[in-house]
Amino acid sequence: MMxxxxxxxxxxxxxxxxxxxxxxxxxxxxxxxxxxxxxxxSSGSLGKFLSKNWDPDAGAFGVYxxxxxxxxIASLAMVLAAPLGVALAVFMELYAGSRFSRFLRYFVELMxxxxxxxxxxxxxxxxxxxxxxxxxxxxxxxxxSASLVLALLVIPTxxxxxxxxxxxxxxxFVLAAGSLGASxxxxxxxxxxxxxxxxxxxxxxxxxxxALGDTxxxxxxxxxxxxxxxxxxxxxxxxxxxxxxxxAADYESLSFKAIFLCGLVLFLFSMFSIVFLRVVERxxx
Amino acid sequence: xxxxxxxxxxxxxxxxxxVVPCFVGMLLFFLLDKGLPVISLKxxxxxxxxxxxxxxxxxxxxxxxxxxxxxxxVVLLSVMWAIPMGVLSGIYVAEFAGGTVKKILDIxxxxxxxxxxxxxxxxxxxxAIFLHKNISHRIYPCLLISSAALAILILPYIVRTTELxxxxxxxxxxxxxxxxxxTKQRNLLSVILPRxxxxxxxxxxxATGRAAEDTAVIMLTGVVASAGIPHSLFSRFEALPFYIYxxxxxxxxxxxxxxxxxxxxxxxxxxxxxxxxxxLLKKLVARKxxxxx
Numbered sequence: 001m002m003x004x005x006x007x008x009x010x011x012x013x014x015x016x017x018x019x020x021x022x023x024x025x026x027x028x029x030x031x032x033x034x035x036x037x038x039x040x041x042s043s044g045s046l047g048k049f050l051s052k053n054w055d056p057d058a059g060a061f062g063v064y065x066x067x068x069x070x071x072x073i074a075s076l077a078m079v080l081a082a083p084l085g086v087a088l089a090v091f092m093e094l095y096a097g098s099r100f101s102r103f104l105r106y107f108v109e110l111m112x113x114x115x116x117x118x119x120x121x122x123x124x125x126x127x128x129x130x131x132x133x134x135x136x137x138x139x140x141x142x143x144x145s146a147s148l149v150l151a152l153l154v155i156p157t158x159x160x161x162x163x164x165x166x167x168x169x170x171x172x173f174v175l176a177a178g179s180l181g182a183s184x185x186x187x188x189x190x191x192x193x194x195x196x197x198x199x200x201x202x203x204x205x206x207x208x209x210x211a212l213g214d215t216x217x218x219x220x221x222x223x224x225x226x227x228x229x230x231x232x233x234x235x236x237x238x239x240x241x242x243x244x245x246x247x248a249a250d251y252e253s254l255s256f257k258a259i260f261l262c263g264l265v266l267f268l269f270s271m272f273s274i275v276f277l278r279v280v281e282r283x284x285x
Numbered sequence: 286x287x288x289x290x291x292x293x294x295x296x297x298x299x300x301x302x303x304v305v306p307c308f309v310g311m312l313l314f315f316l317l318d319k320g321l322p323v324i325s326l327k328x329x330x331x332x333x334x335x336x337x338x339x340x341x342x343x344x345x346x347x348x349x350x351x352x353x354x355x356x357x358x359v360v361l362l363s364v365m366w367a368i369p370m371g372v373l374s375g376i377y378v379a380e381f382a383g384g385t386v387k388k389i390l391d392i393x394x395x396x397x398x399x400x401x402x403x404x405x406x407x408x409x410x411x412x413a414i415f416l417h418k419n420i421s422h423r424i425y426p427c428l429l430i431s432s433a434a435l436a437i438l439i440l441p442y443i444v445r446t447t448e449l450x451x452x453x454x455x456x457x458x459x460x461x462x463x464x465x466x467x468t469k470q471r472n473l474l475s476v477i478l479p480r481x482x483x484x485x486x487x488x489x490x491x492a493t494g495r496a497a498e499d500t501a502v503i504m505l506t507g508v509v510a511s512a513g514i515p516h517s518l519f520s521r522f523e524a525l526p527f528y529i530y531x532x533x534x535x536x537x538x539x540x541x542x543x544x545x546x547x548x549x550x551x552x553x554x555x556x557x558x559x560x561x562x563x564x565l566l567k568k569l570v571a572r573k574x575x576x577x578x
């Protein structure tokens with residue numbers, strides 16, 4: 001029989017081993033993406049890959065339109081989702097305890113569980129025709145359609161995080177504001193929300209990450225045209241949709257290598273947003 | 286605050302609180318309206334007798350059974366990879382890692398959690414190409430690669446919930462075991478882990494739901510529109526989310542479209558049940574901890 005110390009050593013070794021594997025996974029993914037997009041950097045043709053033209057047949061592999069598409073769709077989604085999400089959080093806190101507020105809380109949690117492909121499928125047949133008929137322009141597959149649905153996807157993230165952070169505000173502050181004659185709404189808007197500003201930023205940045213990283217909604221609803229959108233009703237292609245649409249028939253082709261540049265851009269963005277959040281959370285009052 | 290301002294703000298809050306659920310409700314209602322009439326055994330099994338299909342005696346071509354089976358298998362496999370790795374890492378981070386190591390691990394898991402799923406799919410695809418070139422030419426994107434990529438997707442969630450559950454165990458409880466002479470390992474296994482198993486389980490179920498609904502990862506790593514039930518780890522497979530996406534872009538007639546609606550409802554029910562169960566469990570755990578400590 002093994003003695004205790006030996007057992008402890010073995011179990012510790014197993015823990016360390018699995019942690020090394022899982023802990024280095026993000027780094028491994030980064031190195032893979034970097035390694036496979038390296039030919040683009042070293043060939044000195046990076047400028048070519050950031051140009052506005054994507055036409056593999058003509059040898060043009062610019063991913064700039066996809067970067068622009070991602071930026072447009074995600075930022076419009078956040079312009080909608082950030083205020084709506086924060087407003088929902090404030091509403092749920094303002095009427096905390098009421099039946100409608102409880103229902104809303106369940107509903108928002110339910111929303112976070114709805115598969116994105118289900119949102120996309122439903123919106124394809126109800127929102128896209130609506131947009132097409134309302135604006136009488138284009139096919140309805142556009143930045144606006146994708147952003148509207150993406151906003152729904154992101155709202156639960158924003159409002160649940162914001163609500164948690166509003167609740168973490170020390171009780172004393174809330175009571176003090178109340179005893180000075182502030183109403184519940186005034187306390188929320190003038191004391192709790194400003195106190196939890198880092199939380200609100202976290203909620204919005206994490207939500208933005210979800211909006212930028214989602215593939216299927218933009219793929220189904222934005223039309224996937226490779227051009228820089230000039231209006232909300234133009235079709236656009238996101239970085240994520242571009243990766244999904246790659247025809248990987250030829251792994252050596254340049255158009256396949258350009259995919260890794262898209263992946264690298266997405267990875268770097270999510271990494272920087274996490275680092276940014278760390279810095280924000282550290283800031284003193 | 287001015288009364289007009291207060292009133293305006295309240296109106297805006299109410300409008301938000303009503304409009305957002307209505308919009309989502311509209312999408313869901315539309316789906317149920319179109320999809321519920323289609324839900325039947327025929328949707329699942331087509332013209333094949335259900336018993337024969339379930340026993341794998343006959344291949345289903347006209348139903349979503351192969352897609353459901355594919356989703357089930359790929360999710361089961363990915364959870365099988367992710368649970369041991371994730372829980373062990375969570376335990377290490379919560380109990381053993383200190384100072385700088387813990388900070389680095391925390392950032393690493395945060396970054397991994399925020400990596401878009403399509404990028405993880407791309408990683409899986411690259412891995413398949415790499416293995417194909419260097420290990421065996423028989424390796425293509427397949428069930429095994431997909432499940433591994435999905436495991437990477439859900440790993441950070443499992444690590445995080447394990448870590449948080451363990452850290453939520455109160456200090457007196459931790460010390461009780463140790464003061465009775467238990468070793469750190471024994472205390473972990475006999476006192477702390479049983480105490481937070483519910484929390485870990487609810488995290489695992491949530492992660493399962495995420496794996497079941499994700500389309501982007503499997504899209505690049507081996508899912509196809511028609512494959513039947515996969516026979517080995519190295520075969521291609523079908524999956525519900527991909528089936529829904531595929532129908533939306535390729536449907537040939539109204540009947541196929543209706544099957545898409547049916548499949549969307551089935552997926553909604555599956556993930557809904559997983560999320561509901563996880564939330565219920567979380568609530569029970571919270572009550573237990575609050576009532577006890």
